[in-house]
Amino acid sequence: MNYKSILIDQLNACYNDKSWFIPLHEILIDLNETQAAWENESKQSIWSIVNHLIYWNEKWLERYNDEQFELKSSINNDDTFYLNPHAINEYEWKKTQQRLETVFNSWNRALEESEDLKLITELPKYFNAPWWGVVSNLCIHNAYHIGQIMLLKKQLLSLNQKND
Structure with missing residues (x-):
């Protein structure tokens, strides 16, 4: 077992391999755009997450593929949860799901x-963390939000049952 196979296993567990928890693809597959955009009392929605x-x-895949990446980001983290209220429709929801699938497939690829050497390469721009650690933490970040x-x-679903 090496870093590469462990990281691929972690990514797949997050997206499409049912193991310890229901993978994201399975959670999303039966949701329509209205359900995905529904906000709870904390103003969170599945779609925004x-x-x-x-x-x-x-962003991290782009950095992984570009040896000369810039760590600075011009976006505020809160802005990454943005959902355009004028674009809540079936087409946009399907497009979002496709983009999600594409990024997980691209990470796998x-x-x-x-090379195995890349995964042990440290990133001076990012706390000297090795790539395997960065990708592993990205998987933990994914799992947190999947929860x-x-x-x-x-x-x-509970609200829908009460309203039925």
Whole structure:
């Protein structure tokens, strides 16, 4: 077992491999755009959290693929949860789900194609953390938000049952 296979396993557990918890793909598959955009009392929605996950997974993948990456980001983290209220429709929700699937598949491909040496390379721009640690922490970040998404879905389903 090496870093590469462990990280691929972690990414797949988050997105599409049912193991310790329900993977994100399975949680989202039966939600429509209205359900995905529903906000709880804390003003969180599944769709906004998915947008946040897409942003950070794309950002770190871009950095992983570019040796000369810049760590600075011009976006405030709260802005990564943005959901355009005028774009809540089936087409945009499907597009968001496709983008999510694409970034997880791209991470898998990037890891499969990378040299083992890359994963132990330290990032002076990021606390001298090795790439394997950064990707592992990204998976933990994904799992944290997947838990939030699952709770939001349970809240939504509970409300729907009460209203039926």
